[in-house]
Amino acid sequence: MVLAGGEPDRDYVETAGGVMLDPSTEKRKSTEWIRGLLESTAARPAHFGCFGMHEWAMVYRAEGVRHEQVPLRLSAAETARVVDENRVRCSHFDAFRFFTPAARPLNLLQPTREAQHDNEQPGCLHANMDLYKWAYKLSPLVASELVADAFALARDIRTLDMRASPYDLADLGYEPVRVETPEGRKQYAAAQRAFAERAAPLRAGLIAALGRLDGSS
Structure with a gap:
């Protein structure tokens, strides 16, 4: 991908058509890592049975919250x-790492940073919120509309994430999704599926942009 009329900095080089990412930089290694994560996540089936227990595991048998x-x-x-x-059943390392020591052994998975490509799946709220993080990091290599759409999705997901948490946010205007009940779990899973559907084209857009960056698409 070449940015016409751009000015080079330490991560970019000038070409006949403008400015492009320098393939020898750490930034290029980062984009390759992100693309691998997005592709492996997209290729995996979505799971919708976690019911937001990651937030509960972060306060499980803890002295503080x-x-x-x-x-x-x-x-x-x-x-x-x-x-x-x-x-x-939490597959996302950046959620799992905040579990209390007592909660960690209860998780069916034991995610690590090194195994992130092997664990993340497209039904995960945190993996779908991360699309904004990746889009923002990749700017201006991806369209601003994609960044904005990813932000809107992350905002909506985070709202569900906290409404389904053990915290009482009613005074802030957020009624709980009571995942401790069958009705609440059904409500959570339905919202999770809807978010996964919104996330899929954004993830595909990021993968396509990264493919253009290295000339593979």
Whole structure:
């Protein structure tokens, strides 16, 4: 991909048509890593059975909570019981790394940064929120419309993420999605599927942009 009329900086080189990413830089290595993650995620089937337990696992049997300014909806014992009674299946390392020590062994997976390409799947809220992170990092190599759409998706997903969490956000205008109940889990899974559908073309757009960058598409 060549930016016509651009000015080179440390990550870019001049060409006859303008400016392009220097293939020898660390930024190029980063774009290759991102593309690999996006492609492996897109190729994997989506799972919709986690019911947002990652947020609950972050406060499971903990003396304190991450967001101390916000109260929990349930008592500590009731919160722990929700985790104990529901399967914890988090595939996203940047969520899993905040699990309490007591919650980590309960997760069916043990994600690591090194295995990120092997674990992420397109139904995951955090993987789909990350599309904004990747789009922003890749600017101006991707269209600003894609960046804006990814931001809008991330904002909407984060709203569900916190509404389904153990925190009480009613005073801030966010009614809970009560994933501790069958009705709440059904509501969560339906929203998760809708977000995955919105995320799919954005992920494909990022992959296509990265393909143009290295000349493979």
